[in-house]
Amino acid sequence: MLAGVSVEGRSIEAIDIAGSIAAPGVGALVFGAIHGDEPGSAELCRRFVAALSSNPPLYRTVVVPALNPDGLSRLTKNNARDVDLNRNFAARNWTRAHPPGYDPGPTPESEPESAALAALVAHLSPRAIVAVHQPFRCVNWDGTGEGLADDMALACGYPSVASVGYPTPGSFGSRYGVDEGRRVITLELPRPVPDGDWDGCLRALRCCTIFPPEP
Numbered sequence: 001m002l003a004g005v006s007v008e009g010r011s012i013e014a015i016d017i018a019g020s021i022a023a024p025g026v027g028a029l030v031f032g033a034i035h036g037d038e039p040g041s042a043e044l045c046r047r048f049v050a051a052l053s054s055n056p057p058l059y060r061t062v063v064v065p066a067l068n069p070d071g072l073s074r075l076t077k078n079n080a081r082d083v084d085l086n087r088n089f090a091a092r093n094w095t096r097a098h099p100p101g102y103d104p105g106p107t108p109e110s111e112p113e114s115a116a117l118a119a120l121v122a123h124l125s126p127r128a129i130v131a132v133h134q135p136f137r138c139v140n141w142d143g144t145g146e147g148l149a150d151d152m153a154l155a156c157g158y159p160s161v162a163s164v165g166y167p168t169p170g171s172f173g174s175r176y177g178v179d180e181g182r183r184v185i186t187l188e189l190p191r192p193v194p195d196g197d198w199d200g201c202l203r204a205l206r207c208c209t210i211f212p213p214e215p
Protein backbone atom coordinates (compact mmCIF):
# COMPACT_ATOMS: atom_id res chain seq x y z
CA MET A 1 0.00 0.00 0.00
CA LEU A 2 1.00 3.63 -0.41
CA ALA A 3 1.85 5.11 3.00
CA GLY A 4 2.59 8.58 1.65
CA VAL A 5 4.49 10.69 -0.85
CA SER A 6 7.83 12.42 -0.24
CA VAL A 7 8.62 16.13 -0.72
CA GLU A 8 9.86 15.36 -4.26
CA GLY A 9 6.90 13.11 -5.08
CA ARG A 10 8.42 9.69 -4.52
CA SER A 11 6.14 6.95 -3.20
CA ILE A 12 6.60 5.72 0.36
CA GLU A 13 5.57 2.09 0.06
CA ALA A 14 4.32 -0.04 2.94
CA ILE A 15 4.31 -3.79 2.33
CA ASP A 16 1.57 -5.56 4.26
CA ILE A 17 2.18 -9.27 4.98
CA ALA A 18 -0.51 -11.47 6.49
CA GLY A 19 0.36 -13.52 9.55
CA SER A 20 0.20 -17.32 9.81
CA ILE A 21 -2.09 -16.89 12.84
CA ALA A 22 -5.39 -15.17 12.10
CA ALA A 23 -5.65 -12.44 14.75
CA PRO A 24 -6.82 -8.84 14.83
CA GLY A 25 -4.38 -5.97 14.54
CA VAL A 26 -0.77 -5.70 13.46
CA GLY A 27 2.05 -7.52 15.20
CA ALA A 28 4.94 -5.44 13.95
CA LEU A 29 5.76 -2.35 11.93
CA VAL A 30 9.34 -2.21 10.64
CA PHE A 31 10.77 0.76 8.76
CA GLY A 32 14.14 1.65 7.24
CA ALA A 33 15.96 4.60 5.68
CA ILE A 34 14.38 7.40 7.70
CA HIS A 35 17.95 8.61 7.16
CA GLY A 36 18.85 8.46 3.47
CA ASP A 37 22.54 7.81 4.07
CA GLU A 38 21.72 4.46 5.72
CA PRO A 39 21.02 2.29 2.64
CA GLY A 40 21.77 -0.93 4.55
CA SER A 41 18.61 -0.29 6.60
CA ALA A 42 16.47 -0.29 3.43
CA GLU A 43 18.31 -3.38 2.19
CA LEU A 44 17.57 -5.28 5.42
CA CYS A 45 13.87 -4.33 5.15
CA ARG A 46 13.74 -5.60 1.54
CA ARG A 47 15.40 -8.85 2.57
CA PHE A 48 12.90 -9.14 5.44
CA VAL A 49 9.97 -8.76 3.03
CA ALA A 50 11.45 -11.48 0.82
CA ALA A 51 11.99 -13.78 3.81
CA LEU A 52 8.42 -13.23 5.06
CA SER A 53 6.90 -13.92 1.66
CA SER A 54 8.38 -17.42 1.65
CA ASN A 55 7.97 -18.01 5.42
CA PRO A 56 5.11 -15.90 6.82
CA PRO A 57 5.37 -14.04 10.13
CA LEU A 58 3.34 -15.23 13.13
CA TYR A 59 1.22 -12.05 13.14
CA ARG A 60 0.47 -9.51 10.44
CA THR A 61 3.57 -7.42 9.72
CA VAL A 62 3.97 -4.17 7.79
CA VAL A 63 7.35 -3.11 6.38
CA VAL A 64 8.31 0.32 5.01
CA PRO A 65 11.74 -0.19 3.43
CA ALA A 66 12.42 3.50 2.67
CA LEU A 67 10.69 6.20 4.69
CA ASN A 68 12.95 8.90 3.17
CA PRO A 69 13.15 7.97 -0.52
CA ASP A 70 14.43 11.43 -1.55
CA GLY A 71 17.38 11.23 0.84
CA LEU A 72 18.01 7.60 -0.12
CA SER A 73 18.12 8.54 -3.83
CA ARG A 74 21.14 10.80 -3.18
CA LEU A 75 22.44 9.09 0.00
CA THR A 76 21.92 12.15 2.19
CA LYS A 77 20.69 11.84 5.77
CA ASN A 78 17.96 14.45 5.70
CA ASN A 79 14.88 14.84 3.50
CA ALA A 80 14.70 17.09 0.44
CA ARG A 81 14.06 20.15 2.66
CA ASP A 82 17.15 19.24 4.73
CA VAL A 83 15.05 18.28 7.75
CA ASP A 84 16.24 15.42 9.98
CA LEU A 85 13.04 13.36 9.98
CA ASN A 86 14.07 11.66 13.22
CA ARG A 87 13.85 15.04 15.01
CA ASN A 88 10.50 15.96 13.42
CA PHE A 89 8.05 13.87 15.49
CA ALA A 90 5.48 15.39 17.84
CA ALA A 91 7.24 14.24 21.01
CA ARG A 92 6.98 16.24 24.22
CA ASN A 93 10.71 16.99 23.92
CA TRP A 94 10.49 18.37 20.33
CA THR A 95 12.39 21.64 20.05
CA ARG A 96 13.50 24.03 17.31
CA ALA A 97 16.92 24.29 19.01
CA HIS A 98 19.35 21.95 17.26
CA PRO A 99 22.97 21.44 16.28
CA PRO A 100 23.95 21.90 12.61
CA GLY A 101 22.61 19.12 10.37
CA TYR A 102 19.78 18.13 12.74
CA ASP A 103 17.07 20.60 11.65
CA PRO A 104 13.84 19.35 13.29
CA GLY A 105 11.60 21.22 10.82
CA PRO A 106 9.46 24.32 11.45
CA THR A 107 6.82 22.40 13.43
CA PRO A 108 6.41 18.78 14.58
CA GLU A 109 5.48 16.45 11.71
CA SER A 110 5.79 19.30 9.20
CA GLU A 111 7.36 16.87 6.71
CA PRO A 112 5.27 14.51 4.57
CA GLU A 113 7.54 11.54 5.37
CA SER A 114 7.26 11.81 9.18
CA ALA A 115 3.56 12.66 8.88
CA ALA A 116 3.07 9.50 6.79
CA LEU A 117 4.76 7.36 9.43
CA ALA A 118 2.74 8.97 12.24
CA ALA A 119 -0.47 8.29 10.30
CA LEU A 120 0.60 4.67 9.73
CA VAL A 121 1.25 4.12 13.46
CA ALA A 122 -2.11 5.70 14.32
CA HIS A 123 -3.90 3.57 11.74
CA LEU A 124 -2.17 0.22 12.49
CA SER A 125 -1.37 0.54 16.21
CA PRO A 126 1.32 -2.16 15.87
CA ARG A 127 2.27 -4.18 18.95
CA ALA A 128 5.99 -3.71 18.21
CA ILE A 129 7.74 -1.07 16.10
CA VAL A 130 11.30 -1.34 14.78
CA ALA A 131 13.28 1.55 13.28
CA VAL A 132 16.29 0.26 11.35
CA HIS A 133 19.29 2.61 11.25
CA GLN A 134 23.06 2.57 10.72
CA PRO A 135 25.93 2.63 11.81
CA PHE A 136 26.13 1.98 15.58
CA ARG A 137 25.79 -1.84 15.67
CA CYS A 138 23.48 -2.17 18.67
CA VAL A 139 19.87 -2.72 19.66
CA ASN A 140 18.36 0.24 21.52
CA TRP A 141 14.91 0.34 23.08
CA ASP A 142 12.38 2.93 24.21
CA GLY A 143 9.15 2.51 26.12
CA THR A 144 8.40 -1.13 26.88
CA GLY A 145 10.88 -2.56 24.37
CA GLU A 146 13.58 -3.88 26.72
CA GLY A 147 12.67 -7.59 26.65
CA LEU A 148 12.29 -7.56 22.87
CA ALA A 149 15.60 -5.71 22.51
CA ASP A 150 17.33 -8.42 24.52
CA ASP A 151 15.82 -11.16 22.33
CA MET A 152 16.86 -9.31 19.19
CA ALA A 153 20.36 -8.73 20.54
CA LEU A 154 20.72 -12.48 21.14
CA ALA A 155 19.55 -13.18 17.58
CA CYS A 156 21.93 -10.77 15.84
CA GLY A 157 24.85 -10.71 18.29
CA TYR A 158 24.80 -6.91 18.74
CA PRO A 159 24.70 -5.40 22.25
CA SER A 160 21.36 -4.32 23.75
CA VAL A 161 21.65 -0.76 25.06
CA ALA A 162 19.26 1.52 26.97
CA SER A 163 20.59 4.71 25.41
CA VAL A 164 22.48 5.70 22.27
CA GLY A 165 24.42 8.17 24.44
CA TYR A 166 23.14 11.54 23.18
CA PRO A 167 19.80 13.40 23.39
CA THR A 168 17.30 12.80 20.59
CA PRO A 169 14.52 15.43 20.95
CA GLY A 170 11.64 14.93 18.53
CA SER A 171 12.78 11.42 17.63
CA PHE A 172 10.44 8.59 16.74
CA GLY A 173 11.51 6.76 19.92
CA SER A 174 10.79 9.84 22.04
CA ARG A 175 7.23 10.14 20.76
CA TYR A 176 6.18 6.50 20.55
CA GLY A 177 8.41 4.85 23.15
CA VAL A 178 8.98 7.44 25.86
CA ASP A 179 5.75 9.47 25.54
CA GLU A 180 3.29 6.74 24.54
CA GLY A 181 4.93 3.74 26.22
CA ARG A 182 4.90 1.56 23.11
CA ARG A 183 7.32 -1.27 22.38
CA VAL A 184 9.86 0.62 20.22
CA ILE A 185 13.20 -0.74 19.06
CA THR A 186 16.02 0.93 17.17
CA LEU A 187 18.08 -1.69 15.36
CA GLU A 188 21.41 -0.06 14.48
CA LEU A 189 23.29 -1.97 11.79
CA PRO A 190 26.99 -1.51 11.10
CA ARG A 191 27.95 0.46 7.98
CA PRO A 192 28.57 -1.28 5.69
CA VAL A 193 26.71 -4.41 6.76
CA PRO A 194 29.08 -7.42 6.65
CA ASP A 195 27.74 -10.29 4.51
CA GLY A 196 27.73 -12.54 7.57
CA ASP A 197 25.35 -10.25 9.51
CA TRP A 198 22.20 -10.40 7.34
CA ASP A 199 20.86 -13.73 8.61
CA GLY A 200 21.17 -12.75 12.27
CA CYS A 201 19.50 -9.39 11.62
CA LEU A 202 16.64 -11.15 9.81
CA ARG A 203 16.21 -13.46 12.82
CA ALA A 204 16.20 -10.36 15.05
CA LEU A 205 13.41 -8.76 13.00
CA ARG A 206 11.37 -11.94 13.11
CA CYS A 207 11.41 -11.68 16.95
CA CYS A 208 9.15 -8.62 16.56
CA THR A 209 6.29 -10.47 14.90
CA ILE A 210 5.37 -12.79 17.78
CA PHE A 211 3.30 -10.56 20.11
CA PRO A 212 -0.35 -11.67 20.32
CA PRO A 213 -3.18 -9.13 20.65
CA GLU A 214 -4.01 -8.02 24.18
CA PRO A 215 -6.92 -10.11 25.55
Ligand SMILES: [Zn+2]
Pocket: 034, 035, 038, 133, 134
Ligand atom coordinates in the same frame (compact mmCIF):
# COMPACT_ATOMS: atom_id res chain seq x y z
ZN1 LIG B 1 19.80 6.94 11.40
